[in-house]
Amino acid sequence: MDIPHTVEARPDTGLYNAKVGIWLFLASEVMLFGALFSSYILLRVGAEAWPHGLLSVPIGTFNTVVLITSSITVVLAWASLKLGDLSRFKLYQGCTVLLALTFVAVKSFEYRDKFTHYYVRLQDGTELNGHLAGNPLNWTAANLADTNRVGASITFHPDAAGGEGEGAHGGHAEPIELTAANVAKLESWGPWRSTYLAIYFTLTGLHALHVIGGALVIAYLWGPGSRMWRSDPERFTNRVEVCGLFWHFVDLVWIFLFPVLYLL
Amino acid sequence: MSEHHAHEIRQATRKYIYVFLALLLGTVITVVAAYVPFGSRSLNVAVALLIASAKAFLVAGFFMHLISEKKLIYGLLGATGFFFAGLMFLIVWSNADQFLSIFR
Amino acid sequence: MTATTHPGSTATAHAAGGHAPHAGPTGFLWKYVFSTDHKVIGIQYGLTALVFLLLGYGLMALMRWQLAYPGQPIPVFGELLLRALGPDMADRGIMTPDLYNSFGAMHGTIMVFLAVVPLAFGAFGNYVVPLQIGAPDMAFPKINMASYWCYFAGGVVMLVSFFIPGGAAKSGWTSYSPLATVADLAHRFDGQTFWLMGMVLLITSSLLGSVNFIATIIQLRAKGMGWLRLPFFVWAQFVTAFLLLLAFPPLEAAGIMQLMDNLLGTSFFLPTGLVVSGRPLDVSGGGSPLLWQHLFWFLGHPEVYVLILPAMGIVAEVLANNTRKPLFGYKSLVYSALAIGFLSFIVWAHHMYLTGMGTKISTFFQTTTMMISIPSVIILTALFISLWGGSIRFNTPMLFALAFLPMFGIGGLTGLPLGFSATDIQLHDTYYVIGHFHYVVAPGTIFALFAGIYYWFPKATGRMMNEYWGRVHFVLSFIFMNLVFLPMFVQGLEGMSRRRDDGGATYAAGEGVYGLSLALKLNVGISHAAWLLGVAQVPFMINLFWSLWRGPKVVSDNPWQATTLEWATPTPPPHGNFTHRPVVYRGPYDYSLPGSPTDYAPQNLPA
Ligand code: HEM
Numbered sequence: 001m002d003i004p005h006t007v008e009a010r011p012d013t014g015l016y017n018a019k020v021g022i023w024l025f026l027a028s029e030v031m032l033f034g035a036l037f038s039s040y041i042l043l044r045v046g047a048e049a050w051p052h053g054l055l056s057v058p059i060g061t062f063n064t065v066v067l068i069t070s071s072i073t074v075v076l077a078w079a080s081l082k083l084g085d086l087s088r089f090k091l092y093q094g095c096t097v098l099l100a101l102t103f104v105a106v107k108s109f110e111y112r113d114k115f116t117h118y119y120v121r122l123q124d125g126t127e128l129n130g131h132l133a134g135n136p137l138n139w140t141a142a143n144l145a146d147t148n149r150v151g152a153s154i155t156f157h158p159d160a161a162g163g164e165g166e167g168a169h170g171g172h173a174e175p176i177e178l179t180a181a182n183v184a185k186l187e188s189w190g191p192w193r194s195t196y197l198a199i200y201f202t203l204t205g206l207h208a209l210h211v212i213g214g215a216l217v218i219a220y221l222w223g224p225g226s227r228m229w230r231s232d233p234e235r236f237t238n239r240v241e242v243c244g245l246f247w248h249f250v251d252l253v254w255i256f257l258f259p260v261l262y263l264l
Numbered sequence: 265m266s267e268h269h270a271h272e273i274r275q276a277t278r279k280y281i282y283v284f285l286a287l288l289l290g291t292v293i294t295v296v297a298a299y300v301p302f303g304s305r306s307l308n309v310a311v312a313l314l315i316a317s318a319k320a321f322l323v324a325g326f327f328m329h330l331i332s333e334k335k336l337i338y339g340l341l342g343a344t345g346f347f348f349a350g351l352m353f354l355i356v357w358s359n360a361d362q363f364l365s366i367f368r
Numbered sequence: 369m370t371a372t373t374h375p376g377s378t379a380t381a382h383a384a385g386g387h388a389p390h391a392g393p394t395g396f397l398w399k400y401v402f403s404t405d406h407k408v409i410g411i412q413y414g415l416t417a418l419v420f421l422l423l424g425y426g427l428m429a430l431m432r433w434q435l436a437y438p439g440q441p442i443p444v445f446g447e448l449l450l451r452a453l454g455p456d457m458a459d460r461g462i463m464t465p466d467l468y469n470s471f472g473a474m475h476g477t478i479m480v481f482l483a484v485v486p487l488a489f490g491a492f493g494n495y496v497v498p499l500q501i502g503a504p505d506m507a508f509p510k511i512n513m514a515s516y517w518c519y520f521a522g523g524v525v526m527l528v529s530f531f532i533p534g535g536a537a538k539s540g541w542t543s544y545s546p547l548a549t550v551a552d553l554a555h556r557f558d559g560q561t562f563w564l565m566g567m568v569l570l571i572t573s574s575l576l577g578s579v580n581f582i583a584t585i586i587q588l589r590a591k592g593m594g595w596l597r598l599p600f601f602v603w604a605q606f607v608t609a610f611l612l613l614l615a616f617p618p619l620e621a622a623g624i625m626q627l628m629d630n631l632l633g634t635s636f637f638l639p640t641g642l643v644v645s646g647r648p649l650d651v652s653g654g655g656s657p658l659l660w661q662h663l664f665w666f667l668g669h670p671e672v673y674v675l676i677l678p679a680m681g682i683v684a685e686v687l688a689n690n691t692r693k694p695l696f697g698y699k700s701l702v703y704s705a706l707a708i709g710f711l712s713f714i715v716w717a718h719h720m721y722l723t724g725m726g727t728k729i730s731t732f733f734q735t736t737t738m739m740i741s742i743p744s745v746i747i748l749t750a751l752f753i754s755l756w757g758g759s760i761r762f763n764t765p766m767l768f769a770l771a772f773l774p775m776f777g778i779g780g781l782t783g784l785p786l787g788f789s790a791t792d793i794q795l796h797d798t799y800y801v802i803g804h805f806h807y808v809v810a811p812g813t814i815f816a817l818f819a820g821i822y823y824w825f826p827k828a829t830g831r832m833m834n835e836y837w838g839r840v841h842f843v844l845s846f847i848f849m850n851l852v853f854l855p856m857f858v859q860g861l862e863g864m865s866r867r868r869d870d871g872g873a874t875y876a877a878g879e880g881v882y883g884l885s886l887a888l889k890l891n892v893g894i895s896h897a898a899w900l901l902g903v904a905q906v907p908f909m910i911n912l913f914w915s916l917w918r919g920p921k922v923v924s925d926n927p928w929q930a931t932t933l934e935w936a937t938p939t940p941p942p943h944g945n946f947t948h949r950p951v952v953y954r955g956p957y958d959y960s961l962p963g964s965p966t967d968y969a970p971q972n973l974p975a
């Protein structure tokens with residue numbers, strides 16, 4: 001016996017199997033991101049100070065627009081299939097994949113920015129934030145001791161006064177030479193720097209994984225998967241719908257992440 | 265594919281475009297509202313979350329067709345929403361002593 | 369199968385409108401290893417889970433030596449432990465405190481996540497649910513396979529963690545932060561990291577499984593199988609699946625955060641100013657240890673219903689079948705199961721009364737906890753009343769099912785004092801707690817699982833298990849289970865703490881400590897009972913495998929004269945399960961209908 005309702009809807013529920021499946025999955029995703037949002041709130045109310053303005057709002061806005069646009073191309077791709085137009089579908093869905101790639105590229109650029117921004121505490125107790133000459137990625141004090149790599153010292157350009165990221169323009173303080181001897185602690189602005197950065201990296205990292213996963217499925221349905229259109233068009237359309245639902249959910253999560261992490 | 269059906273889809277497509285434009289507008293409002301001082305940070309937070317919820321409603325309602333879904337899915341999402349709310353609210357409540365400092 | 373091999377009969381089958389069973393996959397690998405058939409997956413789950421059950425027991429059997437005879441080398445096994453894990457763990461064959469902690473944490477983890485849930489949900493759910501609702505398979509067979517293999521991988525990760533430097537996780541099955549993060553600072557990839565990676569795999573497995581179960585029950589019910597005609601077992605699995613679906617993701621989130629604390633040095637759960645071994649920990653701080661507890665128990669409490677609901681389902685099936693009468697209050701059973709499912713999401717912080725949450729919120733959780741005991745009591749009462757006036761068949765499945773009732777009763781009732789925030793102050797983290805929840809999961813759930821194995825074995829294999837040895841297994845298990853767990857209440861009331869590698873001896877020797885003398889003596893007795901409990905499983909193991917090859921063949925597809933649909937399939941059911949699409953005409957428990965020629969009316973018997 002074949003499994004019923006893989007394509008045609010079951011009369012009493014009005015749904016085909018995969019649609020029930022994806023909504024169940026999304027329900028569990030709501031709880032996953034919901035738990036992280038709850039953690040965000042708890043960490044924030046418990047924090048002594050919550051940093052603001054660490055992230056670039058124009059870049060975040062750009063990425064928001066990218067994701068919203070990808071949502072409309074997904075839904076238009078599905079509508080094209082409903083109208084029996086495979087080539088339009090391919091056009092729209094191709095755009096979706098490109099937009100997804102853009103999003104991930106921009107995101108990794110933002111990540112890189114954090115891993116090349118440094119906090120340093122000197123032996124005399126001075127604490128500074130800034131950049132290292134040549135923008136090396138994710139250094140620690142251990143890299144300074146490793147003389148084979150850069151010689152004995154590296155130039156550090158402190159950010160302008162005004163503190164953590166807020167208004168990073170204006171007169172820069174004098175550059176300093178960092179050596180293994182005068183540095184007590186050196187770390188980039190990775191998730192270890194503060195609970196804000198920790199939850200930022202976790203939320204956006206998990207979200208980015210969803211974007212990548214969704215993009216892979218969409219790319220598959222755009223490429224080799226689309227052969228099903230000829231053998232079983234209805235089932236193919238269903239697949240596109242189901243993966244579209246996932247994609248919109250990912251978009252929806254970002255709609256909350258953007259203000260929560262970039263603006264507030 | 266009946267003519268009637270095709271017509272419906274085309275109508276829906278137009279709706280999707282409007283929703284898309286509304287979402288873009290919502291994004292702009294979110295950003296602008298973040299820079300308008302409403303007097304207290306909590307107020308700014310509330311406004312931002314309100315706008316985000318409106319945008320989420322548009323995505324879920326129209327792109328995900330939740331405006332006209334089957335009862336079963338409403339039931340599922342209703343339960344999920346309830347448990348999510350319970351999780352968030354009760355965790356926050358149990359740390360209520362930190363509340364005075366909320367959203368500094 | 370015969371229909372397809374004979375060309376003539378194939379034609380007639382089609383002419384008659386019957387569905388010839390699908391030719392299943394061929395080749396050993398695809399048929400038995402990477403199978404997508406729910407029955408094969410069910411059995412894979414079952415066998416793997418039984419191995420883990422034995423392992424979880426084995427860890428405890430070793431720990432019980434240390435509790436009874438602290439500081440003495442373990443006979444025979446001590447030498448093995450020394451060879452396998454080295455002198456850091458088992459110096460001269462003595463269980464070190466570290467090893468005790470590892471084994472304790474892994475006993476809990478293995479029992480809950482790798483043995484009982486996979487057996488109750490993965491094995492019985494997979495095998496029986498599609499059959500009982502009249503479906504050819506699960507809604508998503510490939511996802512079902514993926515679910516098993518994620519579980520398998522998670523199990524392997526947990527097993528490997530015993531042998532890495534520093535040993536397996538040591539911070540209890542609850543893995544409270546910050547202890548879990550700082551327990552083994554010497555190793556970057558420590559046992560806790562493995563535990564978390566294993567858990568992420570197990571959670572993924574559960575999510576895949578629960579999506580599948582719910583979709584299957586909603587979408588694939590046979591014609592006529594309305595919601596209130598579902599066997600109670602299916603309802604129990606349905607609610608269980610929802611618990612797993614919605615309660616596990618927060619733990620997954622917490623697991624990811626703790627993994628980041630361990631590997632990347634974040635401070636999600638590490639408070640400011642944390643000092644470890646006299647030195648301040650070099651982290652940003654600002655995290656919340658209570659956050660971990662919230663997210664853990666948000667899963668942890670529903671998880672106990674994941675452990676018990678399928679067991680109740682099995683017991684309900686076996687009771688109805690062997691009392692030969694309908695279950696008492698089928699509808700109240702169903703609604704109670706739903707109420708339990710719902711309420712179990714809002715009681716979790718009764719595990720956290722001692723964290724200083726404040727009295728208002730304690731009162732809230734105390735109230736919901738008392739509320740959830742109501743549907744549990746309704747279920748137990750309905751099952752008890754179902755016995756009333758039945759002409760009971762005392763076969764092995766029934767004996768285990770009957771024993772479940774008082775055992776679960778003890779487990780449940782001893783939970784009430786723990787649910788009140790005032791009495792919990794005294795009882796928290798004592799052996800009273802250990803006694804309480806083991807009565808639920810060991811003589812409770814495990815007895816139900818045994819009942820299920822004896823009950824469905826003939827369907828799955830086509831052979832009966834041996835009745836005599838089944839009874840021996842039952843009587844011995846019943847005696848030793850109680851000898852193990854009943855004294856623990858006494859120990860707990862005397863004030864003996866859990867998670868003590870010397871069973872409280874050092875504490876008892878302290879100045880001004882009175883009591884505990886009885887508790888220490890009881891430790892010895894409990895340990896012997898626990899080892900004998902293991903011996904009592906030998907008849908079962910032999911019976912299981914011997915019956916597989918030598919047991920008497922079943923003479924009918926329905927050897928217990930049962931009513932539910934799984935017995936309407938050929939034995940064992942072929943790929944695709946049913947020879948015809950079944951149609952359901954009646955409720956699940958039409959036993960002893962007045963005026964009917966037999967004392968049972970199967971669900972597919974036209975009314
Ligand atoms: C059948 C034989 C079993 C015996 C003799 C046994 C015995 C014990 C004992 C003595 C402890 C306390 C250890 C300590 O605090 O130092 C314990 C802990 C525990 N057991 Fe069992 N148990 C058995 C079965 C099970 C089963 C079937 C489950 C679950 C389904 C289970 C779950 C747990 C859990 C979660 C803990 C807590 C571990 C921790 O402290 O983190 N046990 N067990």
Ligand SMILES: [Cu+2]
Nearest residue numbers: 668669716719
């Ligand atoms: Cu609980």
